[in-house]
Amino acid sequence: MTTLTAGPPAATATAPGPRASWAAVLTLARFETRRLLLRVPVLVAFAVYLGWTVANTPTSWDGFPALQDADRATQNAPLLVGLAVLLCANQAVLRSRRHDTDRHFAVLVVQPWRRTAAHLLSVAAVALLTGVCVAGQFTWEALKPGAVGHGSPGELLAGPLSVLLLGVLGVLLARLLASPFVAPLLLVLLLFFAMLTTGFGNEGWARWLAPTVGENTSDTLPSELLGRPAAWHALYLTGLALSAALLAVLVSGGARLWTVRVGVAGAVALTLVGAVAQSRGVSPETTEARTRYSVTPEKEQRCAGRDTTTYCAFPEWGARTDDWAEVLDGVRSLAGGTAQDRPLVVRQRVEARYGLDSDAAIAPATRPGEVTVGTAWGGNRVPEFAVAVAGVLVAGTEAGAGDMCDGRMVTVMWLALADRPDPMSDLRRVRLDDSDTGSAVVLSQTNPLSVTAAQTEVVRELLRRPVDGTAAKVKAHWAELTAPEVTTDRVAELLGLDEPEAKDECL
Secondary structure (H helix, E strand, O other), X not given: OOOOOOOOOOOOOOOOOHHHHHHHHHHHHHHHHHHXXXXXXXXXXHHXXXXXXXXXXXXXXXXXXXXXXHOHHHOOOHHHHHHHHHHHHXXXXXXXXXXXXXXXXXXXXXXXXXXXXXXHHHHHHHHHHHHHHHHHHXXXXXXXXXXXXXXXXXXXXXXXXXHHHHHHHHHHHHHHOOOOOHHHHHHHHHHHHHHHHHHOOOOOHHHHHOOOOOOOOOOOXXXXXXXXXXXXXXXXXXXXXXXXXXXXXXXXXXXXXXXXXXXXXXXXXXXXXXXXXXXXXXXXXXXXXXXXXXXXXXXXXXXXXXXXXXXXXXXXXXXXXXXXXXXXXXXXXXOOHHHHOOXXXXXXXXXXXXOOXXXXXXXXXXXXXXXXXXXXXXXXXXXXXXXXXXXXXXXXXXXXXXXXXXXXXXXHHHHHHOOOOOHHHHHHHOEOOOOOOOOEEEOOOOOOEEEOHHHHHHHHHHHHOOHHHHXXXXXXXXXHHOOOOOOHHHHHHHOOOOOOOOOOOOO
């Protein structure tokens, strides 16, 4: 009798459906995101980034930020995070090669290109976290009571998009060149590229090829005068990041997918559109507006009268008139004669014709009673404005105040500083050499003034005395104290001081 034994039925492999495959990708992406965020370089980069932001944001712009500058201030610090993500994402993709586990992946249901997509999603998650940090930094500035202006979404996107681009480049390099030395070499090349693009000058189109583009200026311009292609630059970065991401998928085995091939073509086209559009420079409309704001600011401003003073500001700075008025009223209250009721016009002025990279000085106003105020406020700008107000009250015009080289400078400096909370500190802050002895250049809103060593000695002694007593003497002798060619010795005598020992020689 013969017994026939049949073997077990052959196993049939069933390929997972698209939904199951993408579920596996998302699961892997969550795993890689967690590992990426816990890598030491990324943790250190985020710690430095957040520490720098928390330490500097509360005191930035002396509490009076212009949001069209605050958005650009969020761009450079995320680059440190981006470099760390580039290195760690590259190492994450090469992990299986280092551990010699590549051959085991052949039995997994997740194809190589899907594993690449998971790594790309982990990079995107870190970029999104960076975006949250950028939004928090900008919101912190926007909520300050002294904030003015408008931020740009394109400028705010530059930091997170830079992190995304650098991380995606790390993944792409790992798929193209499976070597652990490639990523560190790329970091060196990126630093060299940054220095190279800086060498093209601040007006060159090549600087916009870098992830972020700064401006070497301390001046603040109205939002409509910036002329920065922020939106096009964000499009350029987006296209570049998408191109690198899809290329990484392509070389990982996704070339058979027509959607990936079409996506690469579309991303490259997006990059080219952004690159060409951002390289066109400042538009003629912006150039014309810069000239108009610089030459005829009165045509662009809104004016409001308070007592005998009219305040004229660009639309974004209307809220600042209260701060200007507080300083001006304090200076005027110490003056005597007709200066108590003299009509004044505080006019905001900018020099925008040379763009953001110029720190060109503003010429002093020649109209009687007109005082210049800039677009920045807080810190040293406050006593500088007080000096400008005092100069106009004493000399009649800003141009006349800049030409003074006599005892009237004692009156100007005392008027400007006596009402300040810490006059001796402001005396040092308003002088170019940050001292309170000897001759010096005194900073103002327009052209600087100068004080002699003897005048500084008299002012320093006056600021140590009670304000009310000195104010009574200033008002009683106002005509002589503000007379042209009055000597410093005579001013000291009128105000009850001894003759100064220092020399009375102008710079």
